[in-house]
Amino acid sequence: MKPIKPNPGGQLAPEEILGRDKLITELWDILEGRNIYMNDLRRIGKTMILRKMEAEPRTGWLVMKRDLGGIKTAAAFATQVYRDTLGKLGTKKQVLRRMSDLLDQSSGAQIAGILMLPDGRAAPWMEVLSRTFADLHEEYANGNERLVFLWDEFPFLIDNIRVTEGAQTAMDVLDVLRSLSQDYDSIRLLLTGSVGIHHVLERLQEEGYNGSPLNTFERKSPGPLAHEEAVRLAKHLIEGAKLKTSNPSALAEAAATLAGDVPFYIHRLISRAPKDVDTTPEILTTLLERELCATDDDWNLEHYRKRLSTYYPGKGDESIILIILDHIATAKENSLPLPEIVNALNPSISGGADQDRVRQLLKLLVKDHYLTQEGDGSSFRLKLVQHWWMLDRDLSNTQAEERA
Amino acid sequence: MTREIFISRYSPNRTNPEDLEAITVQREELLSSAVESIRTSVLTESKHHLLFVGPRGSGKTHSITLIHHRICKMEDLKPNLRIAWLNEDETSDTLLALLLRIHRTLSFGYPEEFPPESLETILDLTDRDAATDAATDLLLQQLGNRTLFIMLKNLDALFRDMTGIEQKRWRALIQNHPQFCTLATAQRLFNGVSSQDEPFFGFFQITHLHPFKVDDATDLLIKLARLKDDPDLADCINSPRGRARIRALHHLTGGNQRLFIILSDFIDRDSLEELVGPFEELVDEQLTPYYQERLRWLPTLQRKIVEFLCSAHKPMPVKEIARQLFATHPTIAGQLRDLRKMGYVTSNQRGRESLYELSEPLMRLSSQVKDAKGRTPLRLFVS
Numbered sequence: 001m002k003p004i005k006p007n008p009g010g011q012l013a014p015e016e017i018l019g020r021d022k023l024i025t026e027l028w029d030i031l032e033g034r035n036i037y038m039n040d041l042r043r044i045g046k047t048m049i050l051r052k053m054e055a056e057p058r059t060g061w062l063v064m065k066r067d068l069g070g071i072k073t074a075a076a077f078a079t080q081v082y083r084d085t086l087g088k089l090g091t092k093k094q095v096l097r098r099m100s101d102l103l104d105q106s107s108g109a110q111i112a113g114i115l116m117l118p119d120g121r122a123a124p125w126m127e128v129l130s131r132t133f134a135d136l137h138e139e140y141a142n143g144n145e146r147l148v149f150l151w152d153e154f155p156f157l158i159d160n161i162r163v164t165e166g167a168q169t170a171m172d173v174l175d176v177l178r179s180l181s182q183d184y185d186s187i188r189l190l191l192t193g194s195v196g197i198h199h200v201l202e203r204l205q206e207e208g209y210n211g212s213p214l215n216t217f218e219r220k221s222p223g224p225l226a227h228e229e230a231v232r233l234a235k236h237l238i239e240g241a242k243l244k245t246s247n248p249s250a251l252a253e254a255a256a257t258l259a260g261d262v263p264f265y266i267h268r269l270i271s272r273a274p275k276d277v278d279t280t281p282e283i284l285t286t287l288l289e290r291e292l293c294a295t296d297d298d299w300n301l302e303h304y305r306k307r308l309s310t311y312y313p314g315k316g317d318e319s320i321i322l323i324i325l326d327h328i329a330t331a332k333e334n335s336l337p338l339p340e341i342v343n344a345l346n347p348s349i350s351g352g353a354d355q356d357r358v359r360q361l362l363k364l365l366v367k368d369h370y371l372t373q374e375g376d377g378s379s380f381r382l383k384l385v386q387h388w389w390m391l392d393r394d395l396s397n398t399q400a401e402e403r404a
Numbered sequence: 405m406t407r408e409i410f411i412s413r414y415s416p417n418r419t420n421p422e423d424l425e426a427i428t429v430q431r432e433e434l435l436s437s438a439v440e441s442i443r444t445s446v447l448t449e450s451k452h453h454l455l456f457v458g459p460r461g462s463g464k465t466h467s468i469t470l471i472h473h474r475i476c477k478m479e480d481l482k483p484n485l486r487i488a489w490l491n492e493d494e495t496s497d498t499l500l501a502l503l504l505r506i507h508r509t510l511s512f513g514y515p516e517e518f519p520p521e522s523l524e525t526i527l528d529l530t531d532r533d534a535a536t537d538a539a540t541d542l543l544l545q546q547l548g549n550r551t552l553f554i555m556l557k558n559l560d561a562l563f564r565d566m567t568g569i570e571q572k573r574w575r576a577l578i579q580n581h582p583q584f585c586t587l588a589t590a591q592r593l594f595n596g597v598s599s600q601d602e603p604f605f606g607f608f609q610i611t612h613l614h615p616f617k618v619d620d621a622t623d624l625l626i627k628l629a630r631l632k633d634d635p636d637l638a639d640c641i642n643s644p645r646g647r648a649r650i651r652a653l654h655h656l657t658g659g660n661q662r663l664f665i666i667l668s669d670f671i672d673r674d675s676l677e678e679l680v681g682p683f684e685e686l687v688d689e690q691l692t693p694y695y696q697e698r699l700r701w702l703p704t705l706q707r708k709i710v711e712f713l714c715s716a717h718k719p720m721p722v723k724e725i726a727r728q729l730f731a732t733h734p735t736i737a738g739q740l741r742d743l744r745k746m747g748y749v750t751s752n753q754r755g756r757e758s759l760y761e762l763s764e765p766l767m768r769l770s771s772q773v774k775d776a777k778g779r780t781p782l783r784l785f786v787s
Contacts, residue, residue, distance in 0.1 A: 070573030
């Protein structure tokens with residue numbers, strides 16, 4: 001087994017990105033026919049998935065990956081797309097006929113990261129995007145290769161543009177991209193973001209936006225690794241961290257379980273395990289609980305509690321959600337069906353709980369990645385968050401037994 | 405007869421690294437792991453970003469100086485590695501300012517590869533975004549396929565000065581061009597790296613530098629005695645009186661590495677006066693003005709809280725602080741939260757209760773030394 005040195009938060013070599021092969025195959029399959037919007041919690045591993053796709057593209061695909069989080073304007077975005085295209089096509093750049101016509105003698109001169117026209121005016125961003133896509137389509141439509149843009153931190157881009165240039169420009173960018181992605185079948189988009197795009201769209205809707213820019217996109221949430229893959233990763237990391245342990249398999253199992261099978265948290269937990277003792281699952285559990293309970297920890301799972309009031313501002317919603325999450329956290333088998341959730345809520349709400357409202361809230365909790373729904377039951381999406389929730393809310397397994 | 409060895413108390417990077425190696429205790433595991441991470445970053449596509457967190461005097465600069473020294477000795481890394489150890493006193497409030505700072509540092513170390521004059525055309529640009537793009541392109545072009553190892557102290561100050569969008573630009577640069585690795589320090593954990601709402605959340609591999617235990621402090625003094633070839637210090641450490649003094653001073657200093665290095669000059673003095681006197685003088689002259697200045701910045705109630713914690717000999721619960729200061733529990737809890745964010749206090753959980761204490765034991769000590777004039781509690785304690 002090849003040791004992997006734990007590297008929580010850093011950039012992993014493609015061969016160190018384990019456990020995502022099945023998902024990546026699925027993403028390539030989807031890209032054959034549709035664009036993708038991939039959204040999930042922070043640190044779930046979206047960027048590393050893109051990194052692996054870029055490093056090991058499926059045969060017949062040309063990949064252009066870019067983190068867009070630092071771009072502030074629509075013009076800078078369009079220019080970046082053009083620059084990436086030029087950079088990737090290299091000697092083929094003579095094929096960018098439409099863009100060459102637009103720029104003519106200015107030879108792609110840029111000021112402040114924005115393409116300039118021969119007359120000294122900034123090239124209109126819509127033109128730059130449209131012509132670049134059209135040129136690319138012309139190049140790839142009849143060939144054996146297709147092209148995919150992997151754009152990371154897409155919601156940040158849209159929000160940056162909203163803040164810098166106003167909501168209308170942000171809406172225009174969304175609409176133009178929607179239109180281009182439909183017009184040019186040889187070009188695919190895979191967008192990701194750690195901020196829920198629906199929250200960015202909500203801000204735009206407050207300013208009058210009524211488009212559905214991503215409704216043709218397939219939605220994917222990578223989620224944690226499959227448990228056996230998480231255990232496999234943990235074994236590599238235990239080797240890489242040179243932990244002393246008399247039972248590496250048990251320790252790997254514990255690390256994966258405690259970290260909720262999320263690669264970042266597995267890296268972090270193993271990187272912080274003591275190296276001078278026989279590290280046991282108990283030591284790992286104590287370490288994690290001590291860190292989760294510290295007042296100035298860097299896990300910041302408090303975030304899941306704090307953002308409830310912002311995400312669910314409806315009257316009484318926050319207190320209902322607290323009860324829902326408390327009951328699911330301590331439920332037998334870690335999962336509760338809707339009728340049982342309603343029953344649990346009834347004593348706390350005068351006149352009883354409104355089942356439709358509860359169903360709606362559960363849907364929102366799934367959308368915001370608090371919960372996952374399997375069969376009839378709702379359960380915490382991340383076991384790590386459930387663990388923290390129980391510690392923070394002082395819920396014990398005894399309470400679970402009493403309720404049962 | 406002792407030989408002259410220069411151990412800088414405040415700037416370990418000015419000390420001969422071989423001497424720092426000789427007096428390193430407790431941190432060997434951390435140092436080797438960090439060196440391995442940086443080595444991996446240079447030799448593979450995996451890039452590590454490390455952050456050491458600890459209060460003043462906890463050994464952050466000592467540690468990164470040694471890491472730098474060890475990395476520089478690795479001949480096989482040289483072709484593919486460039487190092488920029490940034491001057492800690494410069495301010496970077498934008499990605500552009502940071503890039504220029506990096507370039508100037510590289511120009512100093514590698515003038516042929518990063519000629520200083522290559523910045524001239526960028527400095528002529530009036531548009532900041534254009535200059536940022538140009539500085540990025542220049543750095544990447546001059547760096548080629550090599551890995552850039554950036555070392556910087558006070559990362560918290562850098563994040564405080566940079567707006568969210570500038571941080572996003574920096575993060576995007578690192579993600580789009582994975583040829584950077586970082587070793588940074590900060591005096592405390594800060595929102596920029598620990599809050600889920602921030603661009604760099606979870607980006608750095610954070611290690612807290614823990615205070616020395618009594619055994620670590622003793623090891624340090626033994627190593628110092630060996631390095632300085634100082635038999636008097638060695639005899640003192642091995643004597644019952646010396647060990648008692650170490651225990652007492654450990655309590656007073658909270659296990660602060662810098663303070664023990666300072667104390668090594670005094671700890672073997674015969675009389676208590678010879679031990680405590682010069683030490684009090686040093687604290688009074690060099691530390692007290694700094695801490696007085698830090699206290700002066702604070703609003704009245706926050707200052708009172710810090711003063712109270714200076715006088716307390718153990719971590720205190722919010723309830724007791726509120727009682728002592730005739731304030732309400734929520735008021736004190738709110739002020740403590742702010743003080744914690746600013747790095748004045750730390751807290752630990754005891755059951756459902758948070759206990760607060762000063763982040764820097766030196767602050768308490770400088771306050772006690774000031775208080776002690778004529779009443780000698782420090783002398784009494786050490787004796």
